[in-house]
Amino acid sequence: MDSNHSLRVCYFGTYRENYSRNQMMIAGLRLNGIIVKECHETLWHGIGDRVRTVRGGWINPLFWVRIVSLYWRLLIRYMKQGEYDVLIVGYPGQLDVFLARALTWLKHKPMVWDVFMSIYLVALERRLDKGNQFSITLLHLLEGWALKLPNMLILDTSEYVNWFTQNYKISSERFRLVPTGADDRIFTPLPDKDNKGDKFRVLYAGTFIPNHGVMYILEAARMLINEPQIIFEFIGNGPELKSAQQFVEQNQLKNVRFVDWVEKDELIKYISQADVCLGAFGTTPQSLMTVQNKIYESMAMRKALINGDSPAVRQVFTHGEHIYLCDRANGKSLAAAIIILWRNPTLREHLAQNGYRLFRERYNLQNNGKLCATHIRELIS
Numbered sequence: 001m002d003s004n005h006s007l008r009v010c011y012f013g014t015y016r017e018n019y020s021r022n023q024m025m026i027a028g029l030r031l032n033g034i035i036v037k038e039c040h041e042t043l044w045h046g047i048g049d050r051v052r053t054v055r056g057g058w059i060n061p062l063f064w065v066r067i068v069s070l071y072w073r074l075l076i077r078y079m080k081q082g083e084y085d086v087l088i089v090g091y092p093g094q095l096d097v098f099l100a101r102a103l104t105w106l107k108h109k110p111m112v113w114d115v116f117m118s119i120y121l122v123a124l125e126r127r128l129d130k131g132n133q134f135s136i137t138l139l140h141l142l143e144g145w146a147l148k149l150p151n152m153l154i155l156d157t158s159e160y161v162n163w164f165t166q167n168y169k170i171s172s173e174r175f176r177l178v179p180t181g182a183d184d185r186i187f188t189p190l191p192d193k194d195n196k197g198d199k200f201r202v203l204y205a206g207t208f209i210p211n212h213g214v215m216y217i218l219e220a221a222r223m224l225i226n227e228p229q230i231i232f233e234f235i236g237n238g239p240e241l242k243s244a245q246q247f248v249e250q251n252q253l254k255n256v257r258f259v260d261w262v263e264k265d266e267l268i269k270y271i272s273q274a275d276v277c278l279g280a281f282g283t284t285p286q287s288l289m290t291v292q293n294k295i296y297e298s299m300a301m302r303k304a305l306i307n308g309d310s311p312a313v314r315q316v317f318t319h320g321e322h323i324y325l326c327d328r329a330n331g332k333s334l335a336a337a338i339i340i341l342w343r344n345p346t347l348r349e350h351l352a353q354n355g356y357r358l359f360r361e362r363y364n365l366q367n368n369g370k371l372c373a374t375h376i377r378e379l380i381s
Helices: 020-031 047-054 061-079 096-107 119-125 133-147 158-168 214-223 241-250 264-273 285-289 293-300 311-316 331-343 345-363 365-380
Strands: 008-013 035-040 086-089 111-114 152-155 175-177 200-205 230-235 256-259 276-278 305-308 324-326
Touching (some): 008 061, 020 035, 020 111, 020 365, 035 061, 086 365, 111 365, 119 133, 119 285, 133 158, 152 365, 158 175, 158 285, 158 311, 200 264, 214 241, 214 331, 230 264, 293 345, 324 331, 345 365
Parallel strands (some): 008 035, 086 111, 111 152, 152 175, 230 256, 276 305
8 A cells, every 4th residue: 555545444233323332433543544434324223222122123014124125225325335344343233244244355445343342241231031042142243154254353352352262263373452442532630629628539430340340349338337437429320220220229339429421521520520430340351351431431531440340441551659559359459459548648649640641541432443454554554
């Protein structure tokens, strides 16, 4: 390829257009001078739609009418894209890669898939296999076939690469890493609140799923009920929200407050008012193999963060320097970590500054986009 030629990417598929991973991949590439043409059609209408499909909705003939219609529109949109150097299938793309492979073969162009997560594993962790074993088996086969088609596969951690290689017998050499990171156009430090005579705010923002271990955070809140200065704020929703609310009622936790999901401009205000942010504490495979968005986002806003220990997290951050780690699935260990940071503002500031510095050096939008662009250029050359 001519060195003076700007690299052109066709970002293709039924990917979740508003999902942070896709937005950041596209924006990061553009920040590094890559021309990105989006070729997108919406397939899924929310989590409920995806869950119903896995639970057997795919058997309904109307689902296949919808599939054919959608991919026909996507094909028409693709025909208008013009030339490109590489096609990237966005997350999730388990269905999209089959059409994408045919189109790139015809054009003799390479194809990259940002796998990001296994939807088969997501389905297992959300227990969608209960009563739907045939659908889950089919999903596993579909994902396995899809993984064989791209020239390059992208994930966020080496731990997740190991899981894919073990479960699908795929060579690790086909994978490249692009960390989750955070969008520092949005998540950036704001003026700290005045803590004088105020509460010590512990913030969790995310989905209420086993992956994140919300119930262990609530167990820590129960243990700290006699420390009235410490309050817990939960932002988000999900399948475990009702159980979480029932736990709070049953234990009369006056130190817990729930807030429904908020847009990003509102979320950053909550993060800026927090004294400590919380990451993930579950023990599901996915929780252990990933470094979640909320971790990078808190660091991007220069906040001290507590997270459950895992090899994936330790590959990125150092305990006591960038992050404070505690045992997973252990409310007592989390409560102890909160007490330590509450009583030690110097340590909180140390974690906040070092975490922010590391984020700026390695995991912001510009650096993530540069890493992805390097992988693409390596493939083309």
